[in-house]
Amino acid sequence: METVIDVRNLTKSYQDFVALHPLDFSLKRGEICAVIGKNGAGKSTFFKILSGQIEQTGGEMTFFSNHTEVSLNRSRKRMGFMIEEPTFFSNMNAYENLNYFRIQRGISEKERINDVLRIVGLSKNPKKKFREYSMGMRQRLGLALTLMSSPDCLVLDEPTNGLDAQGISDIRNLLLKLNKEQDITILISSHILSELQLVATSFLFIDKGKVVEQISRQQLNEKSKKYAKIIVADAAKAAQVLEMNFDKIDYRVMPDNELRIMSHIDHIGEINKVLLSHDINVNEIKVESLNLEEYFLGLGDGL
Incomplete structure (x- = not known):
């Protein structure tokens, strides 16, 4: 070429x-x-x-x-x-x-x-x-x-x-x-x-x-890292449940009761089951990738 x-x-x-x-x-x-x-x-x-x-x-x-x-x-x-x-x-x-x-x-x-x-x-x-x-x-x-x-x-x-x-x-x-x-x-x-x-x-x-x-x-x-996007009724309570049930789970609490789980991507079904068992309503759950802006900002502290 x-x-x-x-x-x-x-x-x-x-x-x-x-x-x-x-x-x-x-x-x-x-x-x-x-x-x-x-x-x-x-x-x-x-x-x-x-x-x-x-x-x-x-x-x-x-x-x-x-x-x-x-x-x-x-x-x-x-x-x-x-x-x-x-x-x-x-x-x-x-x-x-x-x-x-x-x-x-x-x-x-x-x-x-x-x-x-x-x-x-x-x-x-x-x-x-x-x-x-x-x-x-x-x-x-x-x-x-x-x-x-x-x-x-x-x-x-x-x-x-x-x-x-x-x-x-x-x-x-x-x-x-x-x-x-x-x-x-x-x-x-x-x-x-x-x-x-x-x-x-x-x-x-x-x-x-x-x-x-x-x-x-x-x-x-x-190279864009995948993460699980989970929208729940109570993000604070969901975060406590995740920490109690999944060792070293890496997550972020976002606006509008959204949780982004950066680790345990292969255990999304289990995460959903645990949240439901603790009476936490899960409105949406799916795996997404970082967009270009997120990737750009994550390249390093120098950017």
Whole structure:
């Protein structure tokens, strides 16, 4: 499988401050990789180096097996970048804005404008000025701009920032469609981890400029700890019963009379029977896995 992005020992320093420690990362064709980290973790710095907005202090980058400075710039034409909220002309409509950037970037196919507006769902209001756009429409136009050069890879930093639930869902479905139908590889960051869990095929965890872990979706599913979720009528009484009847049981008392049992997963039937025998009504009992946010927070105290 072709490697789209490959970086080795990539670093970025500002005098005494190290924004990126030696970073190794590889992105294969067809992947949707989610970059996850808190504010200041180094995600945007990493994306800006990839896009050429800032220069790395050290290390090597390879795009589509090309690694010289000239070939990197050429390869970037096969990529679409949305690092910060795009700046458009407020008095122009979508077509006029995209046509301006088409000319600026030397894209010859004028008909591509209508294609990308249709792809992102902005073709129904062709005369509407950018200043009249909602946040969701602005993000869609930003995505349309990244698609103008028919890229093989998209690098998107917080593409759902500021959107409502419907807007987030629309962007998610659009990215999945681009990935599946047009085979576009995607590198994406977002603070909404539940959304990333719905789209990503791999995950890169960054903290304080360092890579903590890079794993596939399958590896994440295997490593996510399972727990028993039990909702009872009286969580305090249920906790006492569990401690009396099960040696070294590991559990958490959650809001709304929920208990999370981290150990004894293979004895759920017995746990249910014991609770019932002590007149504790069990409203729900099932085994679940940690979601992406819980896994992220559990990677270590440093996150």
